[in-house]
Structures are given as C-alpha cells and as structure tokens.
Amino acid sequence: MADVILAGVGGQGCILSARIAAETALNMGYDVKTSEVHGMAQRGGSVVCMVRWSEEVRSPLIPCGAADFILAFELLEGLRYLEYVSREGAAIVNNYQLDPLPVLRGDEIYPEDALEDIHSIIPRMMVVQAREMAIEAGNVRAAGSVLLGVFSSFLDFPVDAWEESILRLVPGKAREVNRKAFTLGRQAGRASS
Amino acid sequence: MKRSLMSGNEAVAAGAYAAGVRVAAAYPGTPSTEILEELSKYGDIYCEWSPNEKVALEVAIGSCLGGARSLAAMKHVGLNVAADPWMTLPLIGVNAGFLLVIADDPGMHSSQNEQDSRYYARMAKVPLLEPADSQEAYEMVAEAFTLSERYDTPVMLRIETRISHSRTVVEHREERMEVDLPYERDAVKRVMIPGHARLRHPVVIERLAHLEREAESFRFNRMELKSSRVGIVTSGVCYQYAREAFPEASILKLGFIYPLPEKLIREFASHFRRLFIVEELEPYLEEGLKALGLDVVGKSRIPRDGELNPTVVGESLGEMIEMDTGVQGGGWSRPWHAPEAVFDSRLPGRPPVMCPGCPHRGLFYALGRCKAVPASDIGCYTLSVLPPLEGIDCQVCMGASVGMALGLERAFASSEVNRAKAGSVVGVLGDSTFIHGGITGLIDMVYNRTLSTIIILDNRTTAMTGFQDHPGTGRTIMGEETYALDLEKLARAIGVDSVRVVDPWDLDETEKVIREEMGAPHTSVIISRRPCVMLERTAGDYYEVEEDECNACGRCLRLGCPALVMRGESASIDCELCTGCSLCFQLCRQKAMRKVSGNG
Numbered sequence: 001m002a003d004v005i006l007a008g009v010g011g012q013g014c015i016l017s018a019r020i021a022a023e024t025a026l027n028m029g030y031d032v033k034t035s036e037v038h039g040m041a042q043r044g045g046s047v048v049c050m051v052r053w054s055e056e057v058r059s060p061l062i063p064c065g066a067a068d069f070i071l072a073f074e075l076l077e078g079l080r081y082l083e084y085v086s087r088e089g090a091a092i093v094n095n096y097q098l099d100p101l102p103v104l105r106g107d108e109i110y111p112e113d114a115l116e117d118i119h120s121i122i123p124r125m126m127v128v129q130a131r132e133m134a135i136e137a138g139n140v141r142a143a144g145s146v147l148l149g150v151f152s153s154f155l156d157f158p159v160d161a162w163e164e165s166i167l168r169l170v171p172g173k174a175r176e177v178n179r180k181a182f183t184l185g186r187q188a189g190r191a192s193s
Numbered sequence: 194m195k196r197s198l199m200s201g202n203e204a205v206a207a208g209a210y211a212a213g214v215r216v217a218a219a220y221p222g223t224p225s226t227e228i229l230e231e232l233s234k235y236g237d238i239y240c241e242w243s244p245n246e247k248v249a250l251e252v253a254i255g256s257c258l259g260g261a262r263s264l265a266a267m268k269h270v271g272l273n274v275a276a277d278p279w280m281t282l283p284l285i286g287v288n289a290g291f292l293l294v295i296a297d298d299p300g301m302h303s304s305q306n307e308q309d310s311r312y313y314a315r316m317a318k319v320p321l322l323e324p325a326d327s328q329e330a331y332e333m334v335a336e337a338f339t340l341s342e343r344y345d346t347p348v349m350l351r352i353e354t355r356i357s358h359s360r361t362v363v364e365h366r367e368e369r370m371e372v373d374l375p376y377e378r379d380a381v382k383r384v385m386i387p388g389h390a391r392l393r394h395p396v397v398i399e400r401l402a403h404l405e406r407e408a409e410s411f412r413f414n415r416m417e418l419k420s421s422r423v424g425i426v427t428s429g430v431c432y433q434y435a436r437e438a439f440p441e442a443s444i445l446k447l448g449f450i451y452p453l454p455e456k457l458i459r460e461f462a463s464h465f466r467r468l469f470i471v472e473e474l475e476p477y478l479e480e481g482l483k484a485l486g487l488d489v490v491g492k493s494r495i496p497r498d499g500e501l502n503p504t505v506v507g508e509s510l511g512e513m514i515e516m517d518t519g520v521q522g523g524g525w526s527r528p529w530h531a532p533e534a535v536f537d538s539r540l541p542g543r544p545p546v547m548c549p550g551c552p553h554r555g556l557f558y559a560l561g562r563c564k565a566v567p568a569s570d571i572g573c574y575t576l577s578v579l580p581p582l583e584g585i586d587c588q589v590c591m592g593a594s595v596g597m598a599l600g601l602e603r604a605f606a607s608s609e610v611n612r613a614k615a616g617s618v619v620g621v622l623g624d625s626t627f628i629h630g631g632i633t634g635l636i637d638m639v640y641n642r643t644l645s646t647i648i649i650l651d652n653r654t655t656a657m658t659g660f661q662d663h664p665g666t667g668r669t670i671m672g673e674e675t676y677a678l679d680l681e682k683l684a685r686a687i688g689v690d691s692v693r694v695v696d697p698w699d700l701d702e703t704e705k706v707i708r709e710e711m712g713a714p715h716t717s718v719i720i721s722r723r724p725c726v727m728l729e730r731t732a733g734d735y736y737e738v739e740e741d742e743c744n745a746c747g748r749c750l751r752l753g754c755p756a757l758v759m760r761g762e763s764a765s766i767d768c769e770l771c772t773g774c775s776l777c778f779q780l781c782r783q784k785a786m787r788k789v790s791g792n793g
Contacts, residue, residue, distance in 0.1 A: 034360040045545030058437040060359035063503040065528030100543035108541035
C-alpha cells in the first residue's frame with residue numbers, strides 16, 4: 001500500500017503523472033483512489049494530486065502527516081504540501097525553482113533553502129534534476145515521468161507495468177520521450193538506493 | 194464486467210450511457226464539465242453545450258417528454274440560472290426519465306460561492322441521491338432513471354468536487370438499455386396554467402410519501418454497526434472521511450437524502466445516546482434529524498464552510514467521541530504536524546495567473562490606463578483582479594457585468610459624490626459568458642439608453658473550464674461544424690450604436706478605441722478579439738532582453754506576465770514561457786526587447 005502526494009504548478013503534468021501511478025497500482029490488483037485539481041487552479045497556480053492504493057481505500061484525500069511519498073515537481077510546492085507527509089515517508093524532489101508572481105513582483109520572498117527545509121522535516125529525501133534529465137530524454141515536459149521513474153525504484157511494481165501505463169496514457173508522439181524519461185529516472189533512483 | 198479507474202464524472206457518463214440516455218445537455222462549469230465531454234465520446238448520444246444552464250435543463254425537459262431518457266448536468270451555481278424550469282418541472286412530471294446531475298464545490302476550488310444544492314431538491318420536492326464514490330455514481334444513475342419513470346418525477350443526483358475529480362474503481366457493463374416511450378398529449382398535466390398547477394401540486398406532495406418508502410429501502414443506504422457507543426450519520430464523500438477517521442464507529446451512510454428515510458434513521462438512532470452528523474457545508478442532514486426529535490451533534494463541531502477531509506473530521510469530533518467511549522481521541526490518531534515555522538506565513542502564495550501570451554493581458558493593461566470603473570464577469574479574465582493589473586472592481590456571476598455596468602453608470606450619473614466617475618463605467622465579459630447571460634443585459638442597456646461601454650473578450654472558446662466550444666465557435670461538442678454566432682451583427686441588431694473590434698496585442702490601438710468609446714455619448718461594444726493562446730500557439734517566436742539596454746525601470750513588469758522577471762539590474766524573459774506576444778516590447782521605452790525567431 002502507499003499514499004502519494006504529487007505537488008507542483010499548474011501545467012507541469014502532475015495530473016497525468018498521478019494517473020499513470022494510479023493505473024499502474026490498479027493493474028497490480030490494488031484498490032485505488034486519486035484526487036485531482038481541475039479548472040481555475042490549473043492556470044499556473046499551486047496544484048496537488050493525491051494517489052492512494054491498498055487492499056481497501058476509504059478517503060480519496062490523504063490525512064495530514066500520513067503520506068508515504070511526496071513527488072515535488074517544484075521546490076516551493078513540495079514545501080507547501082509537506083504537512084501531508086509522514087516523518088518516515090520519502091520525498092522525491094525536483095531541484096527546480098519556479099517563482100510565483102508575488103515573488104516575481106518582489107512582494108514576497110522565495111524560501112532561500114527550500115531543499116534544506118524539506119530535508120530537515122523529511123530525512124529520506126532524494127533530489128532529482130528532473131528537468132535536465134527530461135531534456136536529455138527529448139522534452140522538458142517529460143519531467144513528471146523522470147520523477148515517476150525515481151519513484152518506481154522505491155516500489156516493487158515490475159517495470160513493464162509502469163511502461164504499459166505510460167504508453168496507454170501519454171498522448172501520441174510524447175510516448176517514447178516519456179518512456180525514456182521514466183527509464184532515466186528509474187536508473188537514477190536505483191543508483192542512489 | 195470491466196474494472197476501470199474512473200472519475201465521478203466519467204462514472205456518471207458511463208452510467209448514463211448504460212441507462213440508455215439519448216439526450217444530454219450542459220453548460221461547462223467546474224467541477225461538472227467532464228460529464229458531457231465523456232458522454233459525447235460515445236458518439237451515439239445527442240449531446241450539446243447549451244448557451245446556459247437554463248436552456249440545458251429545458252432541452253432535457255423537452256426530450257424526456259418526447260420519450261427519451263434525458264440528462265442535464267451543471268455546477269451548483271448553474272442551477273440558480275436554471276431554477277425557473279427546475280421548480281415547475283416536478284409539477285409536470287416526466288415521460289421517459291429525467292436526471293439532473295449537480296456538482297457542488299465545497300472549498301470553492303473553482304467557484305464564486307459554496308452554496309449547498311441539497312436544498313434545491315427539497316425546495317422542488319424532488320428525490321435526491323448522493324453517491325460516495327464512482328461505483329455508486331455509476332450505479333445510482335440507473336437507479337435514478339428507474340425512480341424517475343416509476344414515480345413520474347425528475348431526480349437529482351448530487352456530487353461534489355471530491356466525487357467529480359476523484360478516481361475510484363468502477364466495475365461496469367458494456368451494454369446499453371433501450372428506452373423509447375411514446376409521446377402523447379396531456380395538457381392538464383403539462384401546461385401549468387394556475388388551474389392545472391393547482392391539480393398537480395397535491396400530486397407532487399402525495400408522491401413524496403411514496404418516495405419516502407423508496408428511500409427506506411434504497412440499496413445505497415448502509416448501516417454499519419460496530420461500536421455501540423458512537424453512531425455517525427453521513428452521506429457522499431463525507432462517509433469516506435468519517436470511516437477513515439473513526440474505523441470503529443457505527444455509521445449510517447445514506448445514499449437517498451431527500452426525502453430522508455425516517456424509519457431507518459430512527460432504528461439506527463435507537464442504538465445510541467446521541468448521533469454525530471458528518472456533512473459538508475450546510476446542516477442539511479442535521480436539520481432533518483433534529484426535526485425527528487433526535488439528539489445530534491453536527492455543525493456545533495464540524496465546520497460549516499470549506500471542504501472536509503479525514504483530518505478535519507477527526508480533529509472536530511475526536512474529543513467528544515473520547516468522552517462517549519473513553520478511547521483516547523475517540524479512535525482518531527492525531528497526525529504528526531510539521532513545525533509551523535516552515536509553513537504558513539513564510540511560504541509565498543501561488544495564485545493562478547493569466548498565461549504568458551494571454552490576450553486578456555493587453556486589454557486589461559490598456560483599460561487600466563483609461564481609468565475605467567470595470568464591472569466583470571466570470572472567466573480567466575477575472576484573474577486580472579490580482580496585482581499588478583488590478584483590472585476589475587466587482588464581479589458576482591455570469592452575465593452580471595452588463596447589468597452591473599448599467600446600474601453603476603446610473604448611480605454615478607445621479608450622484609454628487611461620484612459624479613466624476615460618470616461615463617467611465619465599462620462591463621467586461623467573455624464570449625461564452627456574453628452568450629450565456631450578457632445578451633439580455635445589453636438589450637436593457639440599449640433600450641434604456643444607458644451610455645456605457647461593454648467589452649467582449651472574444652478568445653473563441655470557453656477557456657477557464659478547459660476550452661469547450663460554444664455558439665460562437667462554429668463547432669459543437671460532437672465535433673460538427675455549425676453556424677458561428679456573429680457577435681458584431683448581434684450587437685448591431687440589438688441596437689448598439691458603435692461596435693468595434695480590436696486586437697488586444699496592439700496596446701496603443703486598444704487604448705485609443707477604449708478611450709474613444711468611453712468618451713462617446715452612445716452605447717458601445719468593443720470586441721477584443723484574439724484566440725486563447727492555449728488554442729493557437731504562435732510560431733515559436735519569443736523575446737529576449739538586451740541587458741545593456743535595460744535600465745530596470747520595471748515598466749514591463751506592470752503586465753504581470755509570468756515569463757518576465759527582474760533579475761539583478763535587468764529584466765529577464767523566460768524563453769520557454771514567452772509566446773512572443775510583444776506586449777513588453779511595446780511598453781519598453783529603452784527598446785531593450787529583441788525578437789528571436791522561433792525558426793532560428
């Protein structure tokens with residue numbers, strides 16, 4: 001079983017990554033529930049998706065402090081939803097800062113040591129250069145699949161199950177790039193564990 | 194049987210397909226939008242984006258009378274627009290089944306209020322079902338149509354954001370029922386002149402007694418008897434929260450919530466000294482149970498605003514349940530909380546913003562320079578309220594900007610203190626919104642000779658809800674080509690004196706036209722026309738800043754473009770985000786912006 005938080009910025013692909021993880025868990029025979037954010041919040045706003053799988057899942061929303069994993073697509077958003085993560089949980093963090101408008105305007109200040117802050121709360125942290133790896137795979141937009149690849153190295157689902165979900169859910173020509181991005185992430189995850 | 198992970202909206206669509214729905218109508222609105230989008234994919238159901246929710250409901254009334262099972266779907270506030278037909282439909286009754294799917298948005302993820310639609314069922318005396326996950330949503334649709342036809346009544350299915358946009362496992366069939374009922378004239382039943390309506394109202398009241406019996410035996414009501422000390426009554430997604438927070442509690446989970454199953458509730462209540470009610474928003478169940486004379490704890494502990502979740506439910510009731518059971522926390526294990534120092538106040542917010550290249554940005558920049566008093570509608574452009582554009586002054590609902598502009602203008606014109614503002618009022622609304630609810634307001638403006646300016650932000654789509662077609666786009670939800678409503682011709686036909694079209698990416702021209710029309714002694718419509726940047730990507734051109742030329746004056750930052758940032762002593766453009774709209778180039782007095790062709 002696992003409770004997973006995916007946190008990022010609208011347009012980064014959190015929803016698609018959440019769906020890939022959920023469909024993979026479904027194919028492994030689990031009961032699965034997800035929670036997504038649609039509509040207004042997607043316009044460059046803060047986005048959080050939740051995925052849970054177990055023998056039986058009740059709430060689609062994860063209680064605070066209960067998540068086993070957080071996939072942070074962006075540093076500030078990782079920090080924002082950290083209260084959902086268990087202290088024994090793991091943080092997979094894309095080392096990427098995307099300044100929100102209030103910071104761009106100089107009205108608010110981006111946390112100086114976001115990575116340190118996350119690490120001080122969740123000792124099990126893996127930092128990923130997901131954007132660079134996605135570019136290596138062929139498209140910066142595949143960063144979510146890099147994070148999923150890293151995440152997959154923490155679980156015992158067979159790699160085929162992941163790839164099957166990616167090929168089924170990612171549209172058209174982006175499929176191969178995402179599969180490659182996933183593979184790069186998985187290798188990085190395995191190398192560090 | 195297939196086993197799939199479905200959102201609640203997909204499950205409703207799958208259930209409607211299986212139940213043989215032949216006509217479905219909706220206006221897009223988060224969180225309900227995907228119901229019609231999914232249903233349209235089946236290909237053999239007539240689906241339509243209606244101009245607004247009232248029309249959608251009326252289409253479904255007509256088709257159900259015509260013998261086809263029919264569905265209308267909308268978000269909670271949509272039913273305010275459709276409330277007129279909704280309140281009389283129960284008197285008329287149905288022929289083939291009629292289902293209204295209504296999606297509430299507790300927490301207002303994407304809404305202007307968090308009204309509780311359950312009262313609309315009670316007010317109209319219409320049976321109300323509420324699913325607790327996608328499987329129930331799928332199955333309840335079929336139940337709803339059976340009920341609708343058996344009792345000659347419309348039925349309402351209420352879902353919430355966490356049902357609509359949560360994916361849960363659904364076991365579903367591939368087959369589709371066939372329902373095709375003959376149409377026969379029955380004017381006493383279907384023409385609601387007072388004499389007929391007086392005959393029909395007692396029928397509706399009598400029907401409630403039958404529906405209450407159905408509620409008692411509804412298969413999605415479930416009594417889970419565990420602890421003898423703690424009894425919780427709940428429904429919908431709140432059942433999941435209550436079950437998760439208090440695994441040992443006894444729970445009466447209701448699926449049929451109007452009329453309430455009185456006997457079932459009394460039987461459950463007989464096991465407990467008092468009952469806890471777990472529900473989002475208003476004390477709807479609480480009032481129902483209190484009317485039965487039961488001792489209940491509800492909104493005195495559970496918040497009446499915002500969204501619930503297992504944590505809120507656990508924290509709200511844990512202490513009281515501990516008193517009843519002696520079990521620490523009542524069984525709710527309080528989660529670890531991260532140190533506050535890291536969260537809350539220290540973290541900058543990340544509000545949704547208009548996209549880089551959004552055509553609305555140019556319009557609102559130009560409008561801001563004209564010192565207008567803008568009344569707004571609901572759409573992506575409402576985001577212009579935030580700094581730095583601060584583009585709008587007031588906004589309530591769809592279509593309202595036109596009437597509000599009229600009212601503001603009349604107040605200013607007859608005022609001493611606000612006299613200076615007379616003539617500066619504009620109404621701003623989108624193309625889809627104008628068609629939805631703005632046209633009648635514009636007729637009013639011309640009819641009553643009010644000299645304001647209405648700006649239609651025509652981005653050729655319903656953008657905020659995810660790019661749905663509308664009567665102005667020339668395409669239907671089924672992907673068919675159709676007549677595209679001509680906004681200029683329509684405005685002229687209404688009698689608007691001056692109708693002008695501007696490209697909001699041309700700042701000088703846009704500002705000039707707004708100034709001219711605001712100052713002119715007539716009613717005018719300005720159509721700010723450019724397709725949503727998400728629909729029509731530019732050639733890949735972008736701008737960059739020549740750092741030596743930039744004097745860091747910050748003028749370009751007034752646009753609030755997410756692609757523009759001040760880095761040290763110079764502005765800087767994120768070339769991945771920049772769409773080449775050129776607004777910053779137009780603003781820059783130093784000529785520090787340089788265009789880079791996407792082709793190299």
